[in-house]
Amino acid sequence: VEAPVSHPRKASLDLRHRLTDGLEGGVVAPAGLIAFGRGEAFDYLLGERTCFQAAEAERAAAALLLAAERPVLSVNGNVAAICPREAVELASATGSKLEVNLFYRSPGREVKVRDALLAAGAKAVYGVGVKGKTIPGLESERGRADEAILEADVVLVMLEDGDRTEKLKGMGKKVIAVDLNPLSRTARKADITIVDNVVRALPNMIKDAKELKKLGKEKLKAMVAAFDNERNLREMEEIIRSGFKP
Numbered sequence: 001v002e003a004p005v006s007h008p009r010k011a012s013l014d015l016r017h018r019l020t021d022g023l024e025g026g027v028v029a030p031a032g033l034i035a036f037g038r039g040e041a042f043d044y045l046l047g048e049r050t051c052f053q054a055a056e057a058e059r060a061a062a063a064l065l066l067a068a069e070r071p072v073l074s075v076n077g078n079v080a081a082i083c084p085r086e087a088v089e090l091a092s093a094t095g096s097k098l099e100v101n102l103f104y105r106s107p108g109r110e111v112k113v114r115d116a117l118l119a120a121g122a123k124a125v126y127g128v129g130v131k132g133k134t135i136p137g138l139e140s141e142r143g144r145a146d147e148a149i150l151e152a153d154v155v156l157v158m159l160e161d162g163d164r165t166e167k168l169k170g171m172g173k174k175v176i177a178v179d180l181n182p183l184s185r186t187a188r189k190a191d192i193t194i195v196d197n198v199v200r201a202l203p204n205m206i207k208d209a210k211e212l213k214k215l216g217k218e219k220l221k222a223m224v225a226a227f228d229n230e231r232n233l234r235e236m237e238e239i240i241r242s243g244f245k246p
């Protein structure tokens with residue numbers, strides 16, 4: 001489905017249609033539409049733009065992925081439907097693996113999400129058909145993990161709330177979250193929280209990673225150490241609470 005070019009909300013409608021097409025194709029879970037709608041509300045309050053603070057978090061996150069030894073991007077149905085190419089490109093720009101991780105997991109959906117990533121150019125995708133390997137203490141289907149996430153030192157999680165971030169951190173990993181809700185449990189627990197729409201965050205991070213690639217690991221780590229996630233989150237919350245003024 002495509003909205004007419006003259007529609008004032010064309011970009012927003014086209015994005016919604018990627019979700020509904022994803023639902024029809026079995027990539028997106030029905031609850032993924034609700035999750036997306038919550039994100040839209042926060043994005044509206046942010047003026048549907050990348051704030052300075054979010055751009056800072058994106059740059060620090062790109063630095064952390066580049067400085068990591070075994071970085072992984074965790075992909076769910078919503079991300080596979082709305083920005084699969086960008087997820088694949090960020091993985092390649094940062095040397096990260098891609099792993100499917102679903103809350104509403106079924107063998108059919110795992111394969112569909114993997115195939116969306118393969119169609120977007122991924123060479124390898126982890127997390128399909130995994131048996132017996134789990135994140136300790138996480139009882140939901142999100143707890144099922146493949147070797148990419150289990151062995152990772154840095155994990156990027158996008159568009160999810162819940163207890164996985166805490167458990168990943170309990171395993172000694174650094175977590176980067178993309179979440180338009182600065183109050184979510186995931187946003188609060190992550191090491192770097194990007195309060196931005198994933199469709200803007202990923203392209204920004206790809207650009208950042210390409211620029212930062214020439215820096216050595218020590219400089220990248222210093223950039224990460226200089227980033228203050230608590231302050232960043234507080235400022236993002238203030239921007240939302242104070243109301244967007246065009």
Ligand code: PTJ
Binds near residue numbers: 035105160
């Ligand atoms: O594909 P599955 O089976 O893993 O299912 C995905 C669900 C629906 C379970 C997953 O999206 C989810 O956990 O949803 P939640 O718990 O509602 O959390 C989603 C978070 O992402 C909310 O805080 C939203 O505000 C935020 N969000 C939604 N859309 C976007 C977003 N953040 C950034 N960009 C968006 N486009």
